[in-house]
Amino acid sequence: xxxxxxxxTTPVNEEVLASYIQTTKTYWGNPSSLHxxxxxxDNLLNLARKQMCELLDANNHDVIFTSSATEASNLAIKGVAxxxxxxxxxxxxxxxxxxxxxxxxxxxxxxxxxVTFLEVDNTGRINIEDLKKAIRKDTILVSMMxxxxxxxxxxxxxxxxxxxxxxxxxxxxxxxxxxxxxIPVSLREINADLASISAHKIYGLKGSGALFIRKGxxxxxQTLGGSQEFNLRAGTVDVPSAVxxxxxxxxxxxxxxxxxxxxxxxxxKMRSILSKYEKIVINSPVEHCSPYIINFSLKGIKGETFxxxxxxxxxxxxxxxxxxxxxxxxxxxxxAMGRSQELASxxxxxxxxxxxxxxxxxxxxxxxxxxxxxxx
Amino acid sequence: MIYDRILVRYGELTIKGKxxxxxxxxxxxxxxxKLKKFPELEFIGHHERFYIILNGRNHHDVIEVxxxxxxxxxxxxxxxxxxxxxxxxxxxxxxxxxxxxxxxRFKVETKRAFKRFPLTSLEVSKEVASHVLKNCDNLIxxxxxxxxxxxxxxxxxxxxxTTKEYPGLGGLPVGMxxxxxxxxxxxxxxxxxxxxxxxxxxxIDVVHFSSPPYTSPQAKQKVLDLAERLARYSHNDRITVYxxxxxxxxxxxxxxxxxxxxxxxxxxxMYRIAExxxxxxxxxxxxxxxxxxQVASQTLQNLRAINExxxxxxxxxxxxxxxxxxxxxxxxxxxxxxxxxxxxxxCTIFVPDFPVIKPDLxxxxxxxxxxxxxxxxxxxxxxxxxxxxxxxxxxxxxxxxDLSNLL
Numbered sequence: 106x107x108x109x110x111x112x113x114t115t116p117v118n119e120e121v122l123a124s125y126i127q128t129t130k131t132y133w134g135n136p137s138s139l140h141x142x143x144x145x146x147d148n149l150l151n152l153a154r155k156q157m158c159e160l161l162d163a164n165n166h167d168v169i170f171t172s173s174a175t176e177a178s179n180l181a182i183k184g185v186a187x188x189x190x191x192x193x194x195x196x197x198x199x200x201x202x203x204x205x206x207x208x209x210x211x212x213x214x215x216x217x218x219x220v221t222f223l224e225v226d227n228t229g230r231i232n233i234e235d236l237k238k239a240i241r242k243d244t245i246l247v248s249m250m251x252x253x254x255x256x257x258x259x260x261x262x263x264x265x266x267x268x269x270x271x272x273x274x275x276x277x278x279x280x281x282x283x284x285x286x287x288i289p290v291s292l293r294e295i296n297a298d299l300a301s302i303s304a305h306k307i308y309g310l311k312g313s314g315a316l317f318i319r320k321g322x323x324x325x326x327q328t329l330g331g332s333q334e335f336n337l338r339a340g341t342v343d344v345p346s347a348v349x350x351x352x353x354x355x356x357x358x359x360x361x362x363x364x365x366x367x368x369x370x371x372x373x374k375m376r377s378i379l380s381k382y383e384k385i386v387i388n389s390p391v392e393h394c395s396p397y398i399i400n401f402s403l404k405g406i407k408g409e410t411f412x413x414x415x416x417x418x419x420x421x422x423x424x425x426x427x428x429x430x431x432x433x434x435x436x437x438x439x440x441a442m443g444r445s446q447e448l449a450s451x452x453x454x455x456x457x458x459x460x461x462x463x464x465x466x467x468x469x470x471x472x473x474x475x476x477x478x479x480x481x
Numbered sequence: 482m483i484y485d486r487i488l489v490r491y492g493e494l495t496i497k498g499k500x501x502x503x504x505x506x507x508x509x510x511x512x513x514x515k516l517k518k519f520p521e522l523e524f525i526g527h528h529e530r531f532y533i534i535l536n537g538r539n540h541h542d543v544i545e546v547x548x549x550x551x552x553x554x555x556x557x558x559x560x561x562x563x564x565x566x567x568x569x570x571x572x573x574x575x576x577x578x579x580x581x582x583x584x585x586r587f588k589v590e591t592k593r594a595f596k597r598f599p600l601t602s603l604e605v606s607k608e609v610a611s612h613v614l615k616n617c618d619n620l621i622x623x624x625x626x627x628x629x630x631x632x633x634x635x636x637x638x639x640x641x642x643t644t645k646e647y648p649g650l651g652g653l654p655v656g657m658x659x660x661x662x663x664x665x666x667x668x669x670x671x672x673x674x675x676x677x678x679x680x681x682x683x684x685i686d687v688v689h690f691s692s693p694p695y696t697s698p699q700a701k702q703k704v705l706d707l708a709e710r711l712a713r714y715s716h717n718d719r720i721t722v723y724x725x726x727x728x729x730x731x732x733x734x735x736x737x738x739x740x741x742x743x744x745x746x747x748x749x750x751m752y753r754i755a756e757x758x759x760x761x762x763x764x765x766x767x768x769x770x771x772x773x774x775q776v777a778s779q780t781l782q783n784l785r786a787i788n789e790x791x792x793x794x795x796x797x798x799x800x801x802x803x804x805x806x807x808x809x810x811x812x813x814x815x816x817x818x819x820x821x822x823x824x825x826x827x828c829t830i831f832v833p834d835f836p837v838i839k840p841d842l843x844x845x846x847x848x849x850x851x852x853x854x855x856x857x858x859x860x861x862x863x864x865x866x867x868x869x870x871x872x873x874x875x876x877x878x879x880x881x882x883d884l885s886n887l888l
Contacts, residue, residue, distance in 0.1 A: 124887045141698065141879070149884050156888050351888050 107420040107465045111306075112254055112283065112398055112456035118308040121353045125310060128345040136342050137333060146344045153344075153351035160354050161300070161317060162291035169316045169334045170347045174282045174303035175205035177316035178248075180338065181278045181299040182209045184324030185246045186218055192274050193243025199223045199231050200441040203254050205301075206280055207437075210248070227443045228390035229258035236265055246276050251284035251295075255438040255454060257389045257398030259288065266296030276322065282306055286357035287397050288365065298322055302354075304346070309353030313346040364459035365396065371457050371466060372396035378470045382477055386448060388439060399455045402439065402448035406480050411453055414476045420469060423454045483575050484540050485561035488643060489531040489547065492554035492651050508552045508654040511716045515546050532559075544647065549713050551680055553649030557632075559641045564595060569605070569640050570612040573631060577617045580645050586623035589613070590630050595637040605633060653682030656716035660684045661796065662764035663711075664755055665722075667703045667826040670770030670799045672816040673807050675711045677798035678768045685711065685768065686720055688755050690727040690827045700824035702879050708870045710816050718872035723758055726864045727751075727827055730857040737851035740833040744778040745840045746848060747827070748787040754858055756791045758865070768796040775804065777836040786840040 108116075128149065134140075136147035154168040171177045186196060198210050200222045214220045221239045223231045236247070247269055251262050262279050269277045278299040284290050286307040292300055297317070304313035318324070318337070330339025357364075379385050379401055388400040403411055408424035415422055435449035491508060509526050516522055516533070519542065523534040533543060540558055547553060560576050562568040573589075581587070589610040591602040600608065609631070614620055634641045661683040663675040675685050689704045705722060712720040730750055738746050755767050771779050778787075788795060799807055811817035870876055 128887055149887065152884055152888055348887050355888065 107418075107468060109455045109457065109461070109469070110421050110423045111458040111460075112454065113423055114305045114311070115308045115458065116460075117305075117310055118353060118356055120356060121309055121349050124352045125345045125349040128348045132344055132348075136344055137331065150342060150344050150347055153347045156351045157315065157354055158317070160358050161285075162293045163300075163317055164293075166292060166300075166317045166319055167335060169318060169337050170342055170350070171314045171316055171338060172312055173205075174280070174301045174306075174314040177301035177303075177314045178203075178205045178278070178280055179209050180324065180327050181301060181316055181318075182206065182246065182248055183213070183327055184337070185276045185278070185299070186213050187325035188323055189245045189274075189276070190218070193241075193245045194218045195221070195241050195244045197221045197223065197236070197239050197244060197247045199225060199249055199260070201225050201229055201253055201255075201258075201438045202248070202250055203280060203282070206248055206250065225258075225441050228393065229253050229256050229438065229442050230260060230390075230393060231265075233261050233264045233268070237268055240268070240272060240275070244272070244275050246278065248278040248280070250280040250282075251290065252281075252288065252395045252398075253438065254283045255398075255436060255452070256400040256442070257283075257395040259284070259393045259395060261393075262295050262297075266294075270296045283395065283398070286354070286361065287368075287395055289361065292317060302350075304350040304353055307353045307357045310346055310349050313343070313350050315347075315350060360459065367459055368457050368461070369396045371461055371463070372399060374463070374466050375399055375455060375457070375469075378466070378473065382473075384477065384481075388442065388444065388448075388452070397457050399457075400439075401453055401455075402444060403451040403453060404448070406451060408451040408453055410480060411451075411476070414480060415472065418472045418476075420472055423456070424452055483560045483572070483579060484535060484558045485641070486535055486559045487533040487540060487543055487547070488557045488559050489533065490554045490556070490646075490649070491531070492552055492649065492653075504552070504654060504657060507657050507716070508550075511550055511552075511654060511656070512547070514717065515550060516543065519543065548650060550654075550716075551650050551652035551682065551714065552654035554651065555646045555649050557643040557646050559643045561639050561641055564598065564635055564637065564640045566600065566605070566608060569633060569635075569642070570609055572640075572642055573609050573613050573633070574616045576642050576644055577613055577620070577631065581617070581619055581629065584619045584621065585628050586621045586626060587629045587631060588622065588624045588627040589633065591633040591635065593635045595635050597637075598635050602635075605635065609633065650680075652680035654716065655679050655682055655714065656684040658682050659765045660686065660763065661766040661768050662723075662755055662759045662762075663687050664751065664767065664769040665689050665704055665707060666770070666828055667700055667707065667820065667824070668770065668828070669804075669811050669817060669820040670772055670775075670807055672707045672711060672770075672814065672820065673802075673810045674768050674770040674796075674798045676714060676810065676814050676816075678766075678796055679711065679714045683766065683768070683796075684715060686723065686762075686764070687711070688723045688725060688758055690725045690751055690754075692728040692731050692827050692830065693726075695728065695731075695830045696826055697824050698879055699822070700826050702877070703819055703822055703824060705868065705870060705876050705878065706819050707816050709872060709875060710814060710819070712870050712872040714814070715872065720870045722868040722870055724866040724868060725754055725758075725861050726866070727861060730854065730861055731827065731831065733852050733854065733857055735831055738848040740831075741835055741837045742840060742845065742848055743831060743833050744828075744836045745783055745786055745845060747831075748778060748783075749790045749845065749849070750854060750858065751827075752787060752790050752795075753854075754861060756793050757858070757862055759793060766794045766796050767791070768798065770799050770807075771797045772799040772802060772804070772807065777838055780838050782839045783837075786842055786845050789842060789845075 132146045134142035134146040136150045157168050210220045223235050269275050276298045279297040281300050282303045285302050298319040300317040302315050305311045326337050328339050384404045386402045412424050436452045439449035519538050521536040525532040562572040589606040591605040593602045632643045663685045665671045665687040687708050708720045708722050
């Protein structure tokens with residue numbers, strides 16, 4: 106099998122899984138329990154939080170463990186909107202956000218919040234001037250992704266943070282799901298109040314995510330019950346998943362630079378293979394882009410057909426993001442980047458990893474030639 | 482760093498007549514021992530004074546240690562300069578500026594051991610006083626009722642200048658007059674009682690009663706942490722904790738005696754055990770945190786009923802203190818925050834709804850005959866656990882596992 110869909114999800118790292126299993130077997134106490142067995146689980150949980158904050162240069166933050174980055178982003182966005190709506194009901198995000206963010210804003214809009222969706226240029230980046238212009242007296246939240254999950258574009262999150270920090274009323278949420286472990290991330294440098302992450306994108310486990318929250322920031326909880334997770338997310342905390350997430354973060358960040366350099370080599374090779382074909386238009390920009398993602402459109406070939414053609418050769422790529430690929434619609438992101446309806450509808454995403462080998466890319470090179478002839 | 486040395490004055494022991502020398506030697510030994518961690522210090526002791534030569538060590542570090550030694554009356558910081566009038570004047574200004582921040586009545590006093598110094602003592606005082614007044618704010622000359630005296634001591638090799646006297650901890654040197662055994666529960670009062678007997682020179686060790694599983698390891702850890710705090714005031718930085726396994730005895734009490742007499746009889750058992758330990762290990766007194774009337778078991782009738790079982794002197798330094806006075810001391814000696822940690826101890830488990838306030842002595846004796854407590858006391862003593870505690874070194878009994886491989 107040749108897997109080119111690491112942006113959708115990743116295989117679990119053996120060491121992470123070992124930690125998960127050991128924690129499940131040894132520290133299965135409830136961290137909210139008063140007894141020693143529970144206290145031990147709680148100690149472990151807090152060490153995990155601490156380690157995660159250190160890894161993201163976020164010493165002024167706490168960590169709330171969630172079931173996914175989607176839940177984390179929902180909690181962040183709705184939590185801020187409902188908590189601070191007395192201060193204003195204007196929210197800012199971009200048109201290229203992941204559905205977990207985009208649809209949350211869309212739903213808030215229906216509820217009476219006013220949302221400015223910032224447009225992007227043909228590389229998928231917002232213009233920082235547009236953000237400045239969009240900020241109003243009643244703006245309470247800006248939410249922006251760090252790396253776009255479909256095309257890999259890196260957003261100017263640090264520059265945005267520089268602007269937002271001058272407005273004490275505005276809370277800043279960053280979706281760092283696709284940047285974590287791939288490019289350097291410092292919440293201090295970004296000036297982020299909130300940041301969402303996912304475990305299974307960094308060789309951790311499915312069903313595990315987290316929201317980093319600046320200490321002292323209040324949110325309206327979206328799940329009610331016990332007082333777990335600073336009263337922000339009721340429900341018994343999943344200590345093994347938390348431990349596994351902290352470990353996955355540590356392991357992936359240890360090799361960040363080495364992996365980045367390696368994947369850049371892979372990316373260059375992949376790009377030169379793809380550019381051989383007239384029917385392939387590469388959408389991922391050259392600058393301000395994560396090397397882990399290469400997005401392209403097919404002229405005159407259906408994306409779905411292409412995916413299945415490669416699948417026959419045991420090669421797995423994605424058409425649009427996994428979270429939206431079931432709706433047979435054009436890519437919102439590519440349309441926003443000014444691509445035609447046809448190109449936007451026939452999008453393919455190849456995503457790489459430090460686990461990808463040069464041989465795999467060579468095989469892909471040959472298979473692609475075959476497939477393109479077949480589908481022509 | 483303008484200070485060269487610290488002058489230490491002894492307290493009450495200077496009136497101790499023929500034992501004086503012994504007291505002073507003991508105290509000097511304690512000071513030197515506790516300051517061992519600063520190897521650059523030198524010590525000079527003569528008569529009623531003791532000098533610590535700083536050799537560059539910050540005086541705050543040293544004073545922090547001295548502040549935990551009983552028997553010291555006060556300290557002064559001495560600056561040193563060459564024996565000539567200009568240097569003396571300059572240094573006097575520096576010292577005044579360092580130590581005097583609010584309006585203060587002051588005078589200058591000069592001692593001239595170096596008789597060939599060209600000016601007389603009085604002349605030096607006048608010269609320095611007028612120089613200091615010109616160069617410092619906040620000073621008012623008052624030779625009759627000064628708040629601060631600028632002392633100048635002129636010697637041939639050097640001149641020493643001291644001003645303020647910093648109060649020491651007072652009391653008597655710990656460890657001069659035998660040992661006492663402190664009953665330490667984990668509450669607020671007993672550590673304070675320990676500190677107060679230490680203040681009168683009593684070296685203490687600690688007896689604690691634990692009833693696992695009714696009391697938790699956290700409760701025991703608390704006691705070890707409290708003992709560590711008290712060890713800081715000990716002359717040799719050490720305290721021994723005798724941990725008495727009390728579960729069986731405590732259960733027997735609640736099985737064989739009416740519950741309203743439970744606490745009174747439990748205290749009687751504790752006294753009996755403390756007395757046995759004291760006799761075995763040569764403790765001359767027993768101390769505890771009992772305070773008159775604070776809780777039901779501390780009424781005068783209860784104190785009498787409890788005290789009946791022993792002939793040993795029981796020292797209760799908190800007996801006449803109000804709770805707030807006790808808390809103030811607990812805060813000062815850094816035990817309050819430990820004491821208020823919410824873990825059950827022997828005295829808080831099995832608390833009856835209505836403990837007897839006026840126990841009948843005959844009844845106490847009669848109920849105790851219901852079971853063979855002597856055997857249970859023997860058993861507890863045979864299983865006595867002895868833990869050595871050193872100041873500033875935490876003994877951790879709650880295993881902190883190494884979790885780093887998981888993360």
